[in-house]
């Protein structure tokens with residue numbers, strides 16, 4: 001059995017998010033950061049995930065604003081990074097993201113918004129099977145096998161680099177290991 005359940009992202013309930021997905025709203029700084037070279041971007045989140053996404057953008061965008069939407073600000077210092085803890089009212093723009101409106105009536109201009117709020121685990125059922133997880137990621141050995149013999153896992157659900165290339169490698173590795181086992185190699 002191979003588990004390849006991915007890594008579901010939390011989607012915040014803020015007006016404008018669905019409308020502007022792919023039009024300035026992104027869920028992956030490694031994937032889409034280069035669209036914002038020398039521009040102003042915002043990162044929505046307050047935890048480690050938001051800090052990691054900001055680090056990806058720091059040498060690409062001119063300036064970055066971390067928006068915590070009322071949450072406590074993360075520990076983060078960099079010349080081109082600001083942190084704003086105000087609660088967000090809506091994401092606004094004509095055909096793409098142009099500004100963030102806050103509940104106190106103030107606004108900031110931004111060219112893009114990266115959503116980086118904590119991940120909602122898709123590994124709950126794995127835990128129920130007795131599979132060892134670490135911070136919502138399925139723990140595997142170098143053959144992509146979990147602690148339960150015959151159950152493998154691959155892709156985003158095992159953590160690390162959340163990219164197609166890594167998911168494909170791990171899927172291939174798990175598949176080959178299973179074939180080897182079936183052939184008694």
Ligand SMILES: Cc1cc2nc3c(=O)[nH]c(=O)nc-3n(C[C@H](O)[C@H](O)[C@H](O)COP(=O)(O)OP(=O)(O)OC[C@H]3O[C@@H](n4cnc5c(N)ncnc54)[C@H](O)[C@@H]3O)c2cc1C
Nearest residue numbers: 004005006007027028031122155156157162163164165167
């Ligand atoms: C908006 C966005 C843009 C991205 N852009 C890029 C990019 O440009 N380049 C790149 O390399 N990567 C990109 N990524 C990351 C890439 O999509 C993932 O790394 C890759 O899809 C991981 O593959 P996966 O098979 O592990 O998981 P997924 O592709 O997420 O597939 C997991 C599947 O398992 C299903 N599933 C979950 N739980 C269960 C369950 N209990 N029972 C049955 N099915 C279940 C899900 O519905 C889903 O179909 C992007 C991700 C996002 C969100």
